[in-house]
Amino acid sequence: MTSFSPRSVLVAIAVAGLAGGVFAWAIDAGWARWAWMAGTVPVLAALIFEIITSLRRGEVGLDLVAALSMSVALAFGEELAGNVVALMYAGGQVLESYAEGRARREMTALLGRAAHSAMRYVDGALEEVPIGQLVVGDLILLRHGEVAPVDGVLVSPEGLLDQSVLTGESLPVGKRAEDEILSGSTNAGDPVQVRATRPAAESTYANIVRLVAQAQESKAPSVRIADRYAIWFLVLTLVIAGLAWWLSGDMTRILPVLVVATPCPLILALPVAIISGMSRAAKGGVLVKSGGAIEALAKVKTAILDKTGTLTFGQARVSEIRTAEGWSQDEILRLAASLDQASSHVIAEALVAEAKGRGLALSMPTNVSETAGTGLEGRVDGKRVVVGGSRFVRDRSREGDPYALRKGIAEGSVVVAVAVAEKLAGIIILKDELRPDAPAMLAALRQAGIDRIVLASGDRQDVVDAVAGKLGITDAFGELTPSNKVDVVARESTSAPTMMVGDGVNDAPALASATVGIAMGARGSAASSESADVVLLVDRIASLTFAVTVAHRTRRIALESVLIGLGLSIAAMIVAAFGYLPPVQGALFQEAIDIAVIVNALRALR
Structure with a gap:
C-alpha cells in the first residue's frame, strides 16, 4: 500500500464487502458474515505484508494496532466490526495520500514548469x-x-x-x-x-x-519520531485492553479498545502538517529541503548573519559623485564608465552599470593600459582619462588632489578618482548599500522569538561595525575566514539552536555546521545552496522572516493535531474499556478523529 491506486482498490474491496453483507443480512446472516469477512481479509493481508516489510527494515509502526484489531474482530466472530475497521483503515490511508498530494502541490508545480x-x-x-x-x-x-x-x-x-x-x-x-x-x-x-x-x-x-527534487525525497524527523514511539503507544493500547479484560472478566472488551486506537493521529497529522508547511513556504519563495529543517527552524533562538549579500546587496553601487570645478557629475561618470568598459574589475562593472542606468552614451576607449587592482588609463573621445585609486590618479595628474575631496566619506565606502587631461575631474563614491528592508527584517525576527542576532563577515572590521551600528546589532565579527565563521557558529550553538544566513562559497562551511543553514537566493553560489537546509529562492531578505513564521506555525499546528488526536484516542479507549463504546461505533469515532486531525494539519497550507 505504497501508492494511491492500490489503496483505492482496498477501499473498494472493503466497501463492497460491507455493502454486500448489509444486503445479504436480509436473506441469511451467515452469508452476511462471509461477505464482511471477504471485505476484511484482503485489507488485513495487505497490512500484514506492509508490517513484515517494515519490520525487515527495523521499523515498528502503529499499523500493528490496526492489524491486531482486525484479527481480534475476526477471531471473536465480530466480522462486521472487522469490516468497518478495514474500511476505516484503508480509507484513512487514501485520505492521507490525498492530503499529502494536496500539500505537495506547490512544490510539484515547480517541477512541472521547467521549459x-x-x-x-x-x-x-x-x-x-x-x-x-x-x-x-x-x-x-x-x-x-x-x-x-x-x-x-x-x-x-x-x-x-x-x-x-x-x-x-x-x-x-x-x-x-x-x-x-x-x-x-x-x-x-x-x-x-x-x-x-x-x-x-x-x-x-x-x-x-x-x-x-531533493526536498521531495526527504522524510520529516517528526515522522521518524512517530515510528520510534509507536511501540510505546502500542504498549499503552495493550495495557488498557488487558486491564479492560482483567477488570471486567470479559475478553471481548479487548476488541473495542483496539478498534478506537486504529490508526493513531500520530502517524497522520505530523507528515501532513510538515509537508503542508514545506509547500506553503515554497509558494512564498522559500525552499525548505526537508521536514527536519522546518522543525529545526521553529526552534532557532540565535541568528548568525553574513553581511555581504545578506544584509547588504552584495555589490558596490554609486552613492555620490564629487566634482572639481567645471565638471558635471554625469560627464565624470560617462568618461570613467567608457574607459572601464575595458576592465573586468567588479568596481568597473558597477560604474558601467550605473552609467547605463542613467542613460549615458558611452564611448569606445582606446590605448587602454590597466594596472591590476589599482587603476587604468587610456583615451576616451580623444582625451586622456585616468580612473582608479586616489594615489594612482594623483600620481598621474598635474592639478588637483583626490584626497581633498574625500572629507566626511562614510566608513566602508570605495573611492574611485577620475582625471582628464592630467587634471583631477572628481571622485566617485561607491558603497555596498544596506538592504532597505533589513531593519524591519531584524525587528520581525526578534518578534518571532529570535533572542540573539550576530553579524559575521569576512569584510573589514570597521565596515562590519558600521553596518552593525546602523542595525542595532551588538555582536559583530569582521575579517573572518570560512573556518572562523564555523567557529562562531560552533560557539553560538553551545547556548541555543542557531541559523546561519549567507550566500557565498565562503559561507558554505558555516551553513553546513549550523542547526539550520539558510542560503540567500537560488542564484547564489552552488556550494551555499547545497550546504544550506533552506534556500530563499529570490533575492529578498524579507523571505527570511516569512520562512521563520511558516516554520513556527507549521510546528504549532502539527503539535495541536497530535495532542488533540492522541487525547481523543486515549479517552475513547478508556470509554471502550468500560463497555460504553461498541466496536463498530468505536471504529467510526476513530475515523472521525483521523479526519479531524488531517483537516487541521492542512491548515499549514494557508
Whole structure:
C-alpha cells in the first residue's frame, strides 16, 4: 500500500464487502458474515505484508494496532466490526495520500514548469532547440505564455513577466530593456527578445528544480519520531485492553479498545502538517529541503548573519559623485564608465552599470593600459582619462588632489578618482548599500522569538561595525575566514539552536555546521545552496522572516493535531474499556478523529 491506486482498490474491496453483507443480512446472516469477512481479509493481508516489510527494515509502526484489531474482530466472530475497521483503515490511508498530494502541490508545480525547448535566433531566423543547447549570448524569443528557459536580460524595450512561481507576487512585473529575466518566469505580455546570460544547467530555475527534487525525497524527523514511539503507544493500547479484560472478566472488551486506537493521529497529522508547511513556504519563495529543517527552524533562538549579500546587496553601487570645478557629475561618470568598459574589475562593472542606468552614451576607449587592482588609463573621445585609486590618479595628474575631496566619506565606502587631461575631474563614491528592508527584517525576527542576532563577515572590521551600528546589532565579527565563521557558529550553538544566513562559497562551511543553514537566493553560489537546509529562492531578505513564521506555525499546528488526536484516542479507549463504546461505533469515532486531525494539519497550507 505504497501508492494511491492500490489503496483505492482496498477501499473498494472493503466497501463492497460491507455493502454486500448489509444486503445479504436480509436473506441469511451467515452469508452476511462471509461477505464482511471477504471485505476484511484482503485489507488485513495487505497490512500484514506492509508490517513484515517494515519490520525487515527495523521499523515498528502503529499499523500493528490496526492489524491486531482486525484479527481480534475476526477471531471473536465480530466480522462486521472487522469490516468497518478495514474500511476505516484503508480509507484513512487514501485520505492521507490525498492530503499529502494536496500539500505537495506547490512544490510539484515547480517541477512541472521547467521549459524543455526554446526559440533561438540563428542567422536572422528562428529555430526551436532543446534548452541544453543554449549558450551565453544566445538571443531567444519568449512568446506569450512561455516560461523563460534560462536566465537572461531583456533585449526588447519592455515586457511583462509573471514571477509568482519564484517570488509569490500575485501580479506580473513590468520589465525594461537590460532588466534581468529569471528562468521560470512566464511571459504575461507580448512576445519579447531575451539574451541568455547563463546556460540552462546553471540558471536559477534549474537550480530550484534540482533543490525541490531533493526536498521531495526527504522524510520529516517528526515522522521518524512517530515510528520510534509507536511501540510505546502500542504498549499503552495493550495495557488498557488487558486491564479492560482483567477488570471486567470479559475478553471481548479487548476488541473495542483496539478498534478506537486504529490508526493513531500520530502517524497522520505530523507528515501532513510538515509537508503542508514545506509547500506553503515554497509558494512564498522559500525552499525548505526537508521536514527536519522546518522543525529545526521553529526552534532557532540565535541568528548568525553574513553581511555581504545578506544584509547588504552584495555589490558596490554609486552613492555620490564629487566634482572639481567645471565638471558635471554625469560627464565624470560617462568618461570613467567608457574607459572601464575595458576592465573586468567588479568596481568597473558597477560604474558601467550605473552609467547605463542613467542613460549615458558611452564611448569606445582606446590605448587602454590597466594596472591590476589599482587603476587604468587610456583615451576616451580623444582625451586622456585616468580612473582608479586616489594615489594612482594623483600620481598621474598635474592639478588637483583626490584626497581633498574625500572629507566626511562614510566608513566602508570605495573611492574611485577620475582625471582628464592630467587634471583631477572628481571622485566617485561607491558603497555596498544596506538592504532597505533589513531593519524591519531584524525587528520581525526578534518578534518571532529570535533572542540573539550576530553579524559575521569576512569584510573589514570597521565596515562590519558600521553596518552593525546602523542595525542595532551588538555582536559583530569582521575579517573572518570560512573556518572562523564555523567557529562562531560552533560557539553560538553551545547556548541555543542557531541559523546561519549567507550566500557565498565562503559561507558554505558555516551553513553546513549550523542547526539550520539558510542560503540567500537560488542564484547564489552552488556550494551555499547545497550546504544550506533552506534556500530563499529570490533575492529578498524579507523571505527570511516569512520562512521563520511558516516554520513556527507549521510546528504549532502539527503539535495541536497530535495532542488533540492522541487525547481523543486515549479517552475513547478508556470509554471502550468500560463497555460504553461498541466496536463498530468505536471504529467510526476513530475515523472521525483521523479526519479531524488531517483537516487541521492542512491548515499549514494557508
